[in-house]
Amino acid sequence: MQRLYISLCLMVSILVFIGCDPKGKPPDASVGGKLRVVTTIGMITDIVKNVGAERVEVTGLMGPGVDPHLYKASAGDVQRLTSAQLIFYNGLHLESKMGDILAKMSGNTKTIAVTDTVDRNLLLTPPEFEGQYDPHLWFDVTLWMKAVGKVRDTLSEYDSDNTLMYWTNAERYLAKLSELHEYVKVQAERVPSEQRILVTAHDAFNYFGKAYGFEVRGLQGISTATEAGIADVQELATFIAEKRIPAIFLESSVSSRSLTAVQAAVNSKGFDVKIGGELFSDAMGNKGTPEGTYIGMVRYNIDTIVKALIGGTSASSMVED
């Protein structure tokens, strides 16, 4: 409660200093108008739904199973983007094939990368990404909370009549994300530290690894745009066999072919590695399922990882909601 109070005080002081003139004008809520918002990945769509609630009409371009690294805007998408009042995207080259269209849109529409105010010292720059930042920061829940702040601030600035609502909704959502972060930490600690090795289809889990104490290995690099070669498959297979890693993980937005090849290569070395399940990495699950939300997807991932690495009872069945 005290936190809410402090945040509201902060909000009031911020409002006093907002003097900028956002592009376009928000629709009049009194006549039933809603803000037309377009987002890229589902995790951002989820933030906008939680913070904007009934005040926004949000269209997410990338649904379940869609790989944002490879996604190109369709003609329909361009139309949706053109008619939007606000566009939220991840940035850090995640939506690399949409760079041109997003840059073009920013001339007329308020176009916001939700990661652009995150302290660059908190971002990872893995060597294989050649000096660029790793874009997958939603897997450290505390970093993704900063993206929530960015959406809240943008909506409040653009549609200042509803600032109080945006801040109240954001506080509620952020409290749930704090709980989620604790949940992931507690579940991760159930896996003995030497067994905390996560092998997945591509390098989406570096922030997860850093935040929750896992060594992570992806077959493909930070982007799925580069295919893994035979040498990559063999190298990873040797690593898995040597470390006797019990399970490796598919990803819902990446083809299973390459990782299945790794499994076969490990088996040919005389070690039996299981497919531990399919993780949601760059896209959420189906609408209407728990994994169709950011919170549900993160919970599903940690439960699946813990279950496969230590075996036995599903983590989620042991924890009360």
Ligand SMILES: [Zn+2]
């Ligand atoms: Zn990715």
